[in-house]
Amino acid sequence: METKEAYRALGLDHSASDAELKATWRKLVATWHPDRNPAAEAVQRMQAINKAYQHIRLVREGKLASDAPADSTDSTYGADSPQPEAPAHGSARPQADPQAKPHRPPYVRKVRLSLEEACLGCTRTVRGQFQQTCPTCVGTGQRVLATACPTCRGKGSVRKAVLFGWSWNEEECPDCSGDGRQRAPCEPCESTGTQTVSYRRRVRFPAGTRDGHVLNVPAARHGDLEVDLELAIEIEPHPLFTLDDNGVLRCEMPVNGYAWMTGRWVDVPTPDGLQHMRLNRDALVYRLAGKGFPATSNGPRGDFMVRVTPVFPPLDDPQQAALLDQLIASSTQTAQADDTQALGQWARRLASWQPG
Numbered sequence: 256m257e258t259k260e261a262y263r264a265l266g267l268d269h270s271a272s273d274a275e276l277k278a279t280w281r282k283l284v285a286t287w288h289p290d291r292n293p294a295a296e297a298v299q300r301m302q303a304i305n306k307a308y309q310h311i312r313l314v315r316e317g318k319l320a321s322d323a324p325a326d327s328t329d330s331t332y333g334a335d336s337p338q339p340e341a342p343a344h345g346s347a348r349p350q351a352d353p354q355a356k357p358h359r360p361p362y363v364r365k366v367r368l369s370l371e372e373a374c375l376g377c378t379r380t381v382r383g384q385f386q387q388t389c390p391t392c393v394g395t396g397q398r399v400l401a402t403a404c405p406t407c408r409g410k411g412s413v414r415k416a417v418l419f420g421w422s423w424n425e426e427e428c429p430d431c432s433g434d435g436r437q438r439a440p441c442e443p444c445e446s447t448g449t450q451t452v453s454y455r456r457r458v459r460f461p462a463g464t465r466d467g468h469v470l471n472v473p474a475a476r477h478g479d480l481e482v483d484l485e486l487a488i489e490i491e492p493h494p495l496f497t498l499d500d501n502g503v504l505r506c507e508m509p510v511n512g513y514a515w516m517t518g519r520w521v522d523v524p525t526p527d528g529l530q531h532m533r534l535n536r537d538a539l540v541y542r543l544a545g546k547g548f549p550a551t552s553n554g555p556r557g558d559f560m561v562r563v564t565p566v567f568p569p570l571d572d573p574q575q576a577a578l579l580d581q582l583i584a585s586s587t588q589t590a591q592a593d594d595t596q597a598l599g600q601w602a603r604r605l606a607s608w609q610p611g
């Protein structure tokens with residue numbers, strides 16, 4: 256029930272004081288109580304009056320949000336499942352239809368994506384649950400019966416002795432809040448006043464989804480409510496890549512120094528998988544065009560920047576040391592014989608120099 260409707264049912268508006276509210280309700284109860292009113296619609300009217308009164312009281316006591324039944328709790332994240340459901344494409348929230356069924360404010364929850372999923376886009380099942388006010392008892396945990404309250408025998412008030420039994424006061428019956436109707440536990444909610452509503456939605460996350468993005472998923476019916484989901488995206492830290500604030504995807508990888516010197520091929524991880532890349536001993540930074548993160552949602556992919564760190568193994572392996580000695584000797588010989596090379600020219604200048 257909406258708060259506006261509740262006031263309308265009692266013929267009041269928001270500005271009514273608590274005393275006016277109670278007085279109006281008492282007057283309506285006096286008119287419509289089925290014990291006093293034989294009309295066929297009396298039971299129904301009485302129920303509507305009590306429901307409206309309970310709703311307004313709960314709102315005024317802060318136990319019920321004005322137009323949003325109950326707060327939301329919990330969120331569990333479900334992994335992808337092969338359940339064949341039509342994917343709901345994330346998009347801007349559709350225009351609210353004023354004739355629509357009760358609509359609660361969007362339910363906000365976090366969704367964690369891997370960097371690959373965020374980069375390439377993915378379809379995931381999002382599921383969880385939240386609490387809503389029990390529609391049967393409007394959050395009171397009780398049902399109002401058509402029978403008279405046994406405590407006050409339907410009068411709505413009880414006598415309470417005052418002045419040491421010399422006199423008495425009429426007080427509101429504690430068991431029926433003064434409406435004279437019997438109460439029974441509400442079964443659908445087991446008297447808790449709230450219901451747990453589960454939701455499950457297939458959601459398409461576009462390529463280029465960034466950390467902190469909020470994805471609106473159009474309403475779907477859950478329990479008695481139309482529920483919009485607002486998914487706050489969190490991207491998990493990646494063991495190999497980093498995404499900088501400008502949306503540039505980077506990777507820093509160590510490479511064998513000899514492989515780097517000799518221009519060998521290495522495997523570089525990218526969001527799509529491993530990619531061959533040729534090392535170049537004049538370069539430490541490499542740009543892989545179109546292998547990075549999309550600059551905009553569903554846009555073309557940007558560049559992937561790879562920085563290599565050549566690593567030379569320590570020379571404590573005698574076999575490797577011998578091979579290196581061989582390599583140095585043979586390359587020095589070749590270089591010194593070549594007059595056009597820096598090493599050859601240097602060797603000649605050194606040989607013609609007479610130290611003092």
Ligand SMILES: [Zn+2]
Nearest residue numbers: 389392441444
């Ligand atoms: Zn209930």
Ligand SMILES: [Zn+2]
Nearest residue numbers: 404407428431
């Ligand atoms: Zn009573």
